[in-house]
Amino acid sequence: MKTQLYSFWRSSAAFRVRIALNLKGVDHQIIPVHLLKNGGEQTSAHYANKNPNRLVPLLIEGDHAIHQSLAIIEYLEETYPNPPLLPKTAIDRAWVRALAMDIAIDVHPIGNLRVLRYLMKNLGVSAENKDAWSQHWIMLGLESLENQLGNDTRVGRFAYGDQPGLIDICLVPQIFNALSAKMDTAAYPTLMRIFDECMTLPAFINASWEKQIDAEGLNPSIPPKE
Amino acid sequence: MKTQLYSFWRSSAAFRVRIALNLKGVDHQIIPVHLLKNGGEQTSAHYANKNPNRLVPLLIEGDHAIHQSLAIIEYLEETYPNPPLLPKTAIDRAWVRALAMDIAIDVHPIGNLRVLRYLMKNLGVSAENKDAWSQHWIMLGLESLENQLGNDTRVGRFAYGDQPGLIDICLVPQIFNALSAKMDTAAYPTLMRIFDECMTLPAFINASWEKQIDAEGLNPSIPPKE
Numbered sequence: 001m002k003t004q005l006y007s008f009w010r011s012s013a014a015f016r017v018r019i020a021l022n023l024k025g026v027d028h029q030i031i032p033v034h035l036l037k038n039g040g041e042q043t044s045a046h047y048a049n050k051n052p053n054r055l056v057p058l059l060i061e062g063d064h065a066i067h068q069s070l071a072i073i074e075y076l077e078e079t080y081p082n083p084p085l086l087p088k089t090a091i092d093r094a095w096v097r098a099l100a101m102d103i104a105i106d107v108h109p110i111g112n113l114r115v116l117r118y119l120m121k122n123l124g125v126s127a128e129n130k131d132a133w134s135q136h137w138i139m140l141g142l143e144s145l146e147n148q149l150g151n152d153t154r155v156g157r158f159a160y161g162d163q164p165g166l167i168d169i170c171l172v173p174q175i176f177n178a179l180s181a182k183m184d185t186a187a188y189p190t191l192m193r194i195f196d197e198c199m200t201l202p203a204f205i206n207a208s209w210e211k212q213i214d215a216e217g218l219n220p221s222i223p224p225k226e
Numbered sequence: 227m228k229t230q231l232y233s234f235w236r237s238s239a240a241f242r243v244r245i246a247l248n249l250k251g252v253d254h255q256i257i258p259v260h261l262l263k264n265g266g267e268q269t270s271a272h273y274a275n276k277n278p279n280r281l282v283p284l285l286i287e288g289d290h291a292i293h294q295s296l297a298i299i300e301y302l303e304e305t306y307p308n309p310p311l312l313p314k315t316a317i318d319r320a321w322v323r324a325l326a327m328d329i330a331i332d333v334h335p336i337g338n339l340r341v342l343r344y345l346m347k348n349l350g351v352s353a354e355n356k357d358a359w360s361q362h363w364i365m366l367g368l369e370s371l372e373n374q375l376g377n378d379t380r381v382g383r384f385a386y387g388d389q390p391g392l393i394d395i396c397l398v399p400q401i402f403n404a405l406s407a408k409m410d411t412a413a414y415p416t417l418m419r420i421f422d423e424c425m426t427l428p429a430f431i432n433a434s435w436e437k438q439i440d441a442e443g444l445n446p447s448i449p450p451k452e
Contacts, residue, residue: 052373053328064317068331071323078316090304091290097297102279105294109335118362125349136344147278 003028006051006058008035008042009212012108012173013069014057018207019169020073024080032214035113070104073166085165092154096166099148099159103170107141111177131181138178145171146188159194164201172198176209179220229254232277232284234261234268235438238334238399239295240283244433245395246299250306258440261339296330299392311391322386325374326396333367333400357407364404371397372414385420390427398424402435405446 005021007014007030021028033056034041041047042054051058051067059066059075066072077085086093109115111134119125119133149155149167159167175195178185185192198204205211210218231247233240233256247254259282260267267273268280277284277293285292285301292298303311312319335341337360345351345359375381375393385393401421404411411418424430431437436444 053332053370055332064320066317066320066324068324068327070331071320071327074323075316075320078319090301091292093304094290094292094297094301097300098292098294101294101297105296105331105335106279106281109331110341115336118359119349122362123345123349123351123355123359129349133344133349136348144279 001060001062004031004060005029006031006033006047006056006060007212007214008033008056009209009215010217011035011056012177013055013104015173015176015207015209016069016104016169017057017059017072017076018212019164019172019204020076020085022203022207023083023085023164023169024076026076026080030213032212034214070100073169083163085169087160087165092160095154096160099145100166100170102144102148103141103174107137107174110137134177135181135183138174138181138183141174142178142185142188142191146191149190149194155190155194157197164198164203168194168198168204171195172204172208176220227286227288230257230286231255232257232259232273232282232286233438233440234259234282235435235441236443237261237282238403239281239330241399241402241433241435242295242330242395243283243285243298243302244438245390245398245430246302246311248429248433249309249311249390249395250302252302252306256439258438260440296326299395309389311395313386313391318380318386321380322392325371325385326392328370328374329367329396329400333363336363337403360403361407361409364400364407364409367400368404368411368414368417372417375416375420381416381420383423390424390429394420394424394430397421398430398434402446 003026005014005017005028007018033047035056038044042056048054050065053067055067057067057069057072059072066075073085087096116130116134119130120127149159154160156162158164159171171191172195175185175191209215229252231240231243231254233244259273261282264270268282274280276291279293281293283293283295283298285298292301299311313322342356342360345356346353351359375385380386382388384390385397397417398421401411401417435441
């Protein structure tokens with residue numbers, strides 16, 4: 001059976017795994033899970049039976065079901081070692097994982113769909129304040145990342161050297177969110193340069209919003225067609 | 227120079243690394259960073275210079291500074307392989323990482339101090355609703371974890387087999403938070419059994435709230451002294 005990825009076009013976590021699968025050249029099938037329709041398909045008993053944490057992504061390989069984007073990517077790194085997404089030395093691997101987690105742990109979960117829903121439905125937060133909330137955490141995260149990448153000699157064409165890796169994989173979906181929210185990215189020149197580099201590669205382009213079979217909108221980095 | 231850990235007694239992320247250092251037997255010095263005093267010492271220029279994401283923990287080993295608790299623990303696993311905190315096979319490692327991340331990514335960041343502060347200060351959320359918020363995400367996370375661990379043959383004395391590992395390391399600090407918030411844990415019998423097992427081990431006991439040099443309160447699992 002072909003590798004399957006349960007995915008939603010706009011999910012940053014699913015986007016990360018799509019990029020990793022593409023970079024590793026793993027032939028796979030995308031199975032869309034609509035996070036908004038039908039009360040959220042990820043909360044259905046059918047899906048929860050496969051993934052009890054009721055979130056995307058979920059990778060199926062043979063008998064194995066793996067959730068959590070970073071756990072999936074570490075698994076892909078171990079089972080499809082080439083091209084590598086992590087550096088060779090323990091200290092550089094730690095640095096790359098930490099920066100990836102600055103996004104995946106300290107930014108993304110706080111602006112996740114279910115969190116924004118709780119803000120609006122349970123706490124009566126306005127749409128405007130909900131957007132300010134998302135942007136506040138994105139801004140803090142991107143600021144910290146810009147500080148860390150702006151002056152580090154390990155940065156090359158991509159976040160770590162001249163090959164795309166785990167930081168780029170986490171950065172690009174987060175920049176999609178920032179662009180989609182029309183945030184000003186002028187304060188993040190290093191991040192935007194890396195983003196632009198990534199978006200020249202088919203692995204990133206083909207994983208992006210617009211290219212998904214369940215896409216309902218355009219990539220924010222691509223001007224809408226006339 | 228001895229390994230140093232910048233830590234705050236109640237920080238779940240720092241707690242995880244304290245447990246890992248103890249399990250691995252890494253001789254280390256704790257340097258307290260008070261997250262509440264002086265407007266939050268983690269936001270000071272002095273600390274941000276060491277750790278631009280302005281959070282604890284931060285591990286210093288020789289010339290290396292590593293942040294993000296899970297990145298630190300992966301680094302410790304690579305540099306101090308015994309006893310191992312991750313399983314031997316890629317698929318079991320993926321499972322353990324995913325469950326650890328169910329806590330470290332999908333629960334903990336949403337109830338973090340800076341997030342609760344934003345809720346109260348920027349969104350005017352009441353103390354009561356702020357507590358309900360924290361408990362909502364903890365409950366969702368523990369429920370999912372109980373479902374995943376309750377019927378898995380990989381579970382032994384601890385979450386994976388009979389030796390403590392990464393899931394236990396993430397679970398115990400989260401249970402501390404739940405107990406401290408006086409949440410009812412009856413719905414999580416597997417988690418509480420594992421928690422109790424962990425709390426018989428010096429590595430966990432010595433990493434816990436009460437045992438920290440900067441502690442200001444008791445472990446919630448220990449009845450207050452008369």
